[in-house]
Amino acid sequence: MLFQGFLNLNKPFDWTSHDCVARVRKLLRLKRVGHAGTLDPAATGVLPIALGKATRLLQYLPETKAYKATIRLGVRTTTDDLQGEIITSQPCPGLSLSEVKTVLSKFQGKIEQIPPNYSAIQVDGKRLYDLARKGEIVEVPVRTVEIFHIEVLEWREGDFPELDVAIACGGGTYIRAIARDLGAILETGGTLAALIRTESSGFQLTDSLTLTDLEAQLQAGTFQPILADAALQHLSSVTVPIIAAQKWCQGQRISLTFDVSGIVRVYDEETRFLGIGQLEDEVLIPQMVFEPIS
Template structure:
């Protein structure tokens, strides 16, 4: 069984992403394991895991993510979730769903967002959570992020109302910050009560494996890593003839014009300069990632990763 590929892990609560990588290493008896898109220990859901040579492909996964989360109003904490010290608590029974609905559009599209004080963002070579634990307060610049969808799933009124949301967003978006900032806009205070990542880098929670399911598949010799081709479909692709496949494995830069003359065509989309391309042989085997480099006289397929 090849171990070069991906695992769509359903991360449990209470484990760091690093803990998950370590457990996968032990289960698969594999040294080269990495993950894409860190999840906080309290957060559950999709954690893409790269195995073997596929660890070099993590940078090429798509960046869109989706979550299901619950925001609790009337409460603010040091970490913007229930894991942190309570800073302020005030019942807000007057807060209505209509007021929340009116405020939500402020958080759609391209927005500026300040990362939570307890986060993995680095300032001066130190993680914010390391500085926060020492009681140090640092100024952090706002970051531009993008939120594609905010859908209300449920609303529970009361002294500390709760809102269930489905959120689709780009890389770098903190859902804890949305909870904090929505609470501030409503003059009610808000914190993230729970969060599950439902999609990440082309993986969905419906097709994810828990550790228990992974262990069972391994015991029954049924585990099969997800092939790179299954998660790199957002990239264009090119097919090489046997002659050019051999040259590819030798690390040679290949003239695009010659590849086209030999009737080898792209699998999808068009070839464009600077965009990464999947590279395959005629048997549809994944050979790696290349990039088109264009000059005034020619276009060259330059190997980036030979798989």
Template structure:
């Protein structure tokens, strides 16, 4: 059964929706979804959920990692090389030392304005739809968290390029980092290349391209990643047969555990089977396991 995950390595030119549609056709499976949208120009890890695992997407870890290349001296409408050029001015004098002096300003919890061309909704409309229609709108900033920025390479030229490793939380726009870093340096900056190396617990070293995935299917070699593999950040509670049966019927059962009220946990049968997701809720003197997603219900 196709109930699990595919760690897809998205190629340039595909939207995340394109990838879902392609996987759906290859598997002849209706229930397919993805975690963490990637822009068409970006490549790398795009977690794909199959079958019942689509209901687990909301429980995946939110952290992501990227290798990004920022080009200075250039600004575009989309904050990457896909958009119309707004300004272009050689800046051969720019040094790595000047750039690295600004990087600490981007670490930690910061306020970030998403690109005008993004899927963020403002007043019920996608920003990219508003931008394409020529409508002018003020994009509100939002809080994001960047855990670390590491310089991987520096290439001096008329339009210097900086290559960064970026570890960050959900909702961070790398295009905005490129734009804002260029603005701070008074050179302009845009994202020249982006590879997502890690997303929601999946890494690029274990990923498959669409062609590799199709070949594995053709040779009957494809096995979905077990649904609970991507949930290792959640605590585990194991249930004996009788409470496990009642929990799979959708009933609350007592948690013989001291986990805090509201904690999201993985539920396993005592024989090792992954049963689903529960939330720990305090009720009088007990803590109850409230079913949130029963992965293996009793029919």
């Protein structure tokens, strides 16, 4: 069976996103498999996987993400999480939740963030984690990210107190950097102790499948990918008459009157999802034809 669509995968601990893609490719016997929103090996949770032609739709998925993170204060590491070497260890038993909450408010909204040295970002064509492993020191470019919501879930006192937070954010946000920067402002040091992604690109953790779930469904013959257009509901849609739809699927621009603009989902009169188009001055331009009309 040729699978087309999306898989909402619950990434296991200590697996890279690439490992997950390779495993799904093998299980489904499918060459074209890709993922959205890389997760660090130590993180778990939602990893959207595109199957077949849906890999071409990854660029159109929404960038919003949500996490549940545990931040350990009093500790700094080389990787800004517990996978790295400890740089400093400074007990801070007197730190209070009220002090932390006051500082945490600084991370709401649009903020400037320096990604961790151990990250997949490229500088001069080289991955930061490759440079860091070689001991090379480079200037990491500052980026602007947006935190829509950050909420304290639990506070555990001790020599190295831990804070559980829920974070909703835009694409490109590093939760490890938030842990590091929170500790820097508090002057205690901070590092990420655990991370679960609860939402990514519109996919929810509560609806996700583990690799074990996927294998079981494949053996039972019950696995069904998420429909390609179900992951694109944040985009407006247009319906095109059949003759015009055939021309559009052949790569032609068509002129019709629509009440929307920009990137849109395109359907024919039989509600069949045809692909992605761009509307400019009432001209529908093909961007990606998913299901051509024969």
